[in-house]
Amino acid sequence: MTVANIRKTWLDEYKSKVVSAEEAVRQIHSDQSIYVHSNAAAPVPLIDALVARAGELKNVEIYHILTMGPAKYTEKEFKDSFHVHALFIGANVRQAVNEGRASYTPMFLSEIPTLFLSGKRPLDVCLIQVSPPDQHGYCSFGVSVDCTLAARKAAKIVIAEVNKQMPRTLGRSFVHVSRLDYIVETDRPIPEHISKPPDEVSLAIGKNVASLVDDGATLQMGIGEIPDAVLRCLMDKKDLGIHSEMFSDGVLDLVEAGIVTNDKKSVLPGKIAVSFVMGSKRLYDFVDNNPLIEFQTSDYINDPAIIAQNNKMTAINSALQVDLSGQICADSVGEQLYSGFGGQVDFIRGAARSTHGRPIIALPSTAKNGSVSRLVTHLSRGSGVVTSRGDVHYVVTEYGIADLWGKDLKARAKALISIAHPDFRETLEKEAAGVPWL
Numbered sequence: 001m002t003v004a005n006i007r008k009t010w011l012d013e014y015k016s017k018v019v020s021a022e023e024a025v026r027q028i029h030s031d032q033s034i035y036v037h038s039n040a041a042a043p044v045p046l047i048d049a050l051v052a053r054a055g056e057l058k059n060v061e062i063y064h065i066l067t068m069g070p071a072k073y074t075e076k077e078f079k080d081s082f083h084v085h086a087l088f089i090g091a092n093v094r095q096a097v098n099e100g101r102a103s104y105t106p107m108f109l110s111e112i113p114t115l116f117l118s119g120k121r122p123l124d125v126c127l128i129q130v131s132p133p134d135q136h137g138y139c140s141f142g143v144s145v146d147c148t149l150a151a152r153k154a155a156k157i158v159i160a161e162v163n164k165q166m167p168r169t170l171g172r173s174f175v176h177v178s179r180l181d182y183i184v185e186t187d188r189p190i191p192e193h194i195s196k197p198p199d200e201v202s203l204a205i206g207k208n209v210a211s212l213v214d215d216g217a218t219l220q221m222g223i224g225e226i227p228d229a230v231l232r233c234l235m236d237k238k239d240l241g242i243h244s245e246m247f248s249d250g251v252l253d254l255v256e257a258g259i260v261t262n263d264k265k266s267v268l269p270g271k272i273a274v275s276f277v278m279g280s281k282r283l284y285d286f287v288d289n290n291p292l293i294e295f296q297t298s299d300y301i302n303d304p305a306i307i308a309q310n311n312k313m314t315a316i317n318s319a320l321q322v323d324l325s326g327q328i329c330a331d332s333v334g335e336q337l338y339s340g341f342g343g344q345v346d347f348i349r350g351a352a353r354s355t356h357g358r359p360i361i362a363l364p365s366t367a368k369n370g371s372v373s374r375l376v377t378h379l380s381r382g383s384g385v386v387t388s389r390g391d392v393h394y395v396v397t398e399y400g401i402a403d404l405w406g407k408d409l410k411a412r413a414k415a416l417i418s419i420a421h422p423d424f425r426e427t428l429e430k431e432a433a434g435v436p437w438l
Helices: 003-017 021-027 044-052 094-098 109-117 148-154 200-210 225-232 250-256 281-287 344-352 409-418 422-433
Strands: 033-036 060-064 082-086 102-104 125-130 138-140 157-163 174-176 182-186 218-220 241-247 272-277 293-295 313-317 321-323 358-362 394-397 400-403
Touching: 003 182, 021 044, 021 157, 021 182, 033 148, 044 125, 044 157, 044 182, 082 094, 094 102, 109 148, 125 148, 200 225, 200 358, 200 394, 225 250, 225 313, 241 250, 241 344, 250 281, 272 281, 313 344, 344 358, 400 409, 409 422
Parallel strands: 033 060, 033 125, 060 082, 082 102, 125 157, 157 182, 218 241, 218 313, 241 272, 272 293, 313 358, 358 394
Antiparallel strands: 138 174, 394 400
């Protein structure tokens, strides 16, 4: 068969599957379970069409990690139609989770693909957003591969938004037209996440974290003021690499300056390894068809055994609270659920097992305009432990670095109090004196 005939075969199949969003979501029925593509790849037209059918549906279970954009299916009027199982809590589902109209499933990001592939959580329908097919009939998952490739494989029916503006990303990022059951064509911008410039506190934290980053290190970081501040403070480093569940715009300046070369990496040398990106159009244009960027699934990128193979693996994560024994709360504020496990534990453990690796927790010393200390004698009532005291090595604030690894509880408390805000150190010392083991 000639190349022209092969193209005609898949193109004919593609055309036969093109329908409207309204027609596509008619395949979803009451009591079914569906997966929604994550982050900036959330297929909003499909979601809107599904919500429009709410009056016809009962008990539809919706699974996803973080998604950008509205999550109308969590509104009170739809509580009998849809129930969300958030594998990571974003701002768009936070209220519903805390009011009991949605559920939170705490899981390591590295294990979520197995949740679907094993059949532990069967999926009837997968809603995804992909790039237009290439000459061979392959669409790309674009800005988010993460857990979605596994969900696509596990689902009985796959409904795809094919968006002309979705970047074509490389790596383990492809699905053939023959694997899609229904196709909805769109032409709309990918949602952007624009971080605000780091403030003085974040920049001070960034400088402290940067002092722990060696030349030739491989980095993992998230999104927000502190990761952006850290990246700004790395301009004097050499031969850095990226192996991270995600990255945003801050990495681009380091690539363009020749700081990030990926030459010293052990895993996928020469490549930035990632499972999703979220940021500006500049970022999305950068990853489009770029051989430098290797998109992989979360069970690969976040596998601690894979992470540990990188020499000088430096994992930079954040927290909401840290108690004086070193326990890290990162998914809740007291009894209010806030985010999720994500990849924090995956990378903290992977970096700890890396040769010359450095697992780092970085956070401001206070919250609520300086009125509350984030370093506390005991975690707030209801707060959950995401990273155990046994996993923690470095804790960094704007006031310094506490190296906890190998220290007993009393030494840990002393080290953590030394990097607390000065307004709270005396109180923390008095509280610690009342706890015999601190």
